[in-house]
Amino acid sequence: MDLKAHIRTIPDFPKPGILFYDISTLLAHAEAWRETVERLADAVRAYRPDVLAAIESRGFIFAAPVAYKLGIGFTMVRKVGKLPGAVVSHAYDLEYGSDTLQVAEGLVPAGSRVVLIDDLLATGGTAQASVQLLRKVGAEVAGAVFLIELMGLKGRARLDVPMTTLLGYEGG
Template sequence: MTPTAVPANNAGSTEQSDFLKSLVRTVPDFPKPGILFYDITTVLKDRKGFAALIDGLASHYINEDVDMVLGIEARGFIFGPALAYRLNAGFAPVRKPKKLPAEVIKVSYDLEYGSDSLEIHKDAVAPGQKVLIVDDLLATGGTMEATIKLVKQLGGEIAGLGFAVELDFLKGRARFPEYDVFSLLHYAE
């Protein structure tokens, strides 16, 4: 059965945003002192919250003819496949090193506290495919920037960058002026 198109309903509305924000748990001093962590697991465990998250993201991208949805480890794995299903697209994971079984390409990137790297299967994206990259949170944008490099190495075209939560005060969006960046929830601080 082919998934049906997602109606625009309340996607991105203040009502939807308020509802989803009411489900987000904030955890002070995680993963280190001074950080306020926005935990979406409480959204995911709520059936209406999870549906609103998927519907909100899907309604933004439903007319983009997305071929592949890439989910970034780890929370992008949770809603990426559901979103791919709603968009009638394939799904592929972007993982930390040595987690994928077949031949991969790899990119390293810098973090505030060091460096890390991500990998994707060499056959995950075909040249010319339109790719939507999703993750739970847009902070500084380093992880997303690394994932974009992987997609470009494989010859894919970026259809958009989707997030459940965006921390506006970290200005991660500014790294991606050439892409459609869409976030359901915005936090000013």
């Protein structure tokens, strides 16, 4: 099945000059959604994870069914103030400023093999910061899996873990 046929492109969103790849049309198509989960699960399985880590918020959409299918749990990588209780934080620089990511303390056992999952790899800044945060809590980040990679933005070069993407687009 051609998954790209189920992803709508929207020009000039969220601002002029940006071509937005809208996954909501893929999620709405039952067969395409099922096939996407199967392919993502196969890609994740190859890294032999103990747990998945998903980047806020669209990564959660993919992590939940993949983790369920593989019989493993997943933890959420979130922005500041979104997680209750004790958290571990990691601040990082973006192209135009800085941000901080957090995970709940104690949900990723030290030494766990973790695979990071998200919908989109663009510049790679948030993905690499997530890898660093997971290492901070003692995880072994075995790899990263993305539905879409915007290859023109060269985010792959920023990641220092093996990675797999299902769909690549030249734009960026």
